[in-house]
Amino acid sequence: MAPIGGVMLGTNRMTRVLEIDVTNRCAVVEPGLINLWLTRAVAARGYFFAPDPSSQMVSSIGGNVSTNAGGPHCLKYGITTNHVLGLEIVTGSGDRIRLGGKVWDRHGYDLTGVAVGAEGTFGLVTGITVRLLHAPEAVKTILGLFATIDAASEAVSAIIAAGIVPAALEMLDDVVIRAIEAGVGAGYPREAGAVLLIELDGPRAEVEMEAERSAALCRARGALDVRVARDETERALLWKGRKEAAGAIGRIAPSFLLQDAVVPRSKLPQIMREVQAISARHRVLVANVFHAGDGNLHPLICYDDRDPDELARAKAANDEMLRACIALGGSVTGEHGVGVDKAESLELQYAEVDLNFMYRLRRVFDPAGLMNPGKLLPSHPACGEAFRAPRPVLPEGAWV
Numbered sequence: 001m002a003p004i005g006g007v008m009l010g011t012n013r014m015t016r017v018l019e020i021d022v023t024n025r026c027a028v029v030e031p032g033l034i035n036l037w038l039t040r041a042v043a044a045r046g047y048f049f050a051p052d053p054s055s056q057m058v059s060s061i062g063g064n065v066s067t068n069a070g071g072p073h074c075l076k077y078g079i080t081t082n083h084v085l086g087l088e089i090v091t092g093s094g095d096r097i098r099l100g101g102k103v104w105d106r107h108g109y110d111l112t113g114v115a116v117g118a119e120g121t122f123g124l125v126t127g128i129t130v131r132l133l134h135a136p137e138a139v140k141t142i143l144g145l146f147a148t149i150d151a152a153s154e155a156v157s158a159i160i161a162a163g164i165v166p167a168a169l170e171m172l173d174d175v176v177i178r179a180i181e182a183g184v185g186a187g188y189p190r191e192a193g194a195v196l197l198i199e200l201d202g203p204r205a206e207v208e209m210e211a212e213r214s215a216a217l218c219r220a221r222g223a224l225d226v227r228v229a230r231d232e233t234e235r236a237l238l239w240k241g242r243k244e245a246a247g248a249i250g251r252i253a254p255s256f257l258l259q260d261a262v263v264p265r266s267k268l269p270q271i272m273r274e275v276q277a278i279s280a281r282h283r284v285l286v287a288n289v290f291h292a293g294d295g296n297l298h299p300l301i302c303y304d305d306r307d308p309d310e311l312a313r314a315k316a317a318n319d320e321m322l323r324a325c326i327a328l329g330g331s332v333t334g335e336h337g338v339g340v341d342k343a344e345s346l347e348l349q350y351a352e353v354d355l356n357f358m359y360r361l362r363r364v365f366d367p368a369g370l371m372n373p374g375k376l377l378p379s380h381p382a383c384g385e386a387f388r389a390p391r392p393v394l395p396e397g398a399w400v
């Protein structure tokens, strides 16, 4: 999306894996490479690329870097920034710069860290050096069935409080379960009010022990049942359901607003109660699927776009949910990035002095404000150094 017009550039042909350096556990890739393709390219050698947004079948590593994407397994492994060693960027001023690099090549300012999550406002990412991890010895996936989302949220808190760090800890509510079962048929029990998908990985003995403890904690928090995936096929099916959850909602609603916000995970039970209250207050159906271990919520607010009143109620609920997350100490975005939609919301979270510092930093890379204008930073005049890119003059009929 180019909110104020301009040139759009696609990286979908820049899909090469330029180097796989197993000795140094890294790879150099072009930005258009699809996330999952990298893991496929290194799996036979026993490695994987850890950031796994649920969109990993279609999203690019350049996009993951630019939004600093998270994903189900980022609970244990960290988000994209923890796996990017170096970047090549063509900045807004036309310089082709190299930031960071392989592990021995990363002294001075950590500009790679600064540039991850810049959402294209510094320039175009044209090359990425990423960390590769060794695949774990054992993986176990458990499905905990709960009567209510409240009980499942309490189980999440209990697992984390017990010092267990699952590779992934995902929650799905009854609305999502029914949609997935009608579509993908992943084997989620339709009678459950909520399910927890818990994945443990690591050395075999540790995985066995933590799986038993996690199952016991679920039972102690009122789980109706706890099931363990019997083989790789069953495990893959459970994950297929989770990763296609948003698509499955299309079966039950013509449209949905997908909110992405985060709260401290200790506040999970509280925010889930809030979400349910907001949904009831605005009379909108909300489907919940989220990275529970990170406190990262994704309420999908269903509405019919042919009904303006329903759309207005969905937007009001969306806004209230965001504010509720911030009031509980959370953030305007959990992982999807700020983009255009949330640029103005940054002011809910940052002081003017913080935002002004970001404006100045941006100018270092992109003095004329050419790169992704209108994204990430608010244009509100309350920010002393508001950075409005000049509106480009476009030929008639130009594609924006």
Ligand SMILES: Cc1cc2nc3c(=O)[nH]c(=O)nc-3n(C[C@H](O)[C@H](O)[C@H](O)COP(=O)(O)OP(=O)(O)OC[C@H]3O[C@@H](n4cnc5c(N)ncnc54)[C@H](O)[C@@H]3O)c2cc1C
Pocket: 011, 031, 032, 052, 053, 054, 055, 058, 059, 060, 061, 062, 063, 064, 065, 066, 067, 068, 069, 070, 071, 072, 119, 120, 121, 123, 124, 125, 126, 246, 247, 335, 336, 337, 339, 372, 375
């Ligand atoms: C069903 C679904 C599930 C999702 N699940 C997750 C999830 O679990 N975790 C998560 O974090 N996100 C998730 N997302 C959001 C999104 O898929 C991710 O943020 C992903 O990282 C975006 O990658 P992309 O290739 O689609 O980038 P795009 O959407 O094309 O771009 C994202 C931003 O980055 C900029 N950009 C892209 N490439 C470059 C480049 N080479 N140089 C400079 N700027 C660039 C774009 O201009 C844009 O501002 C999900 C989205 C969907 C639809």
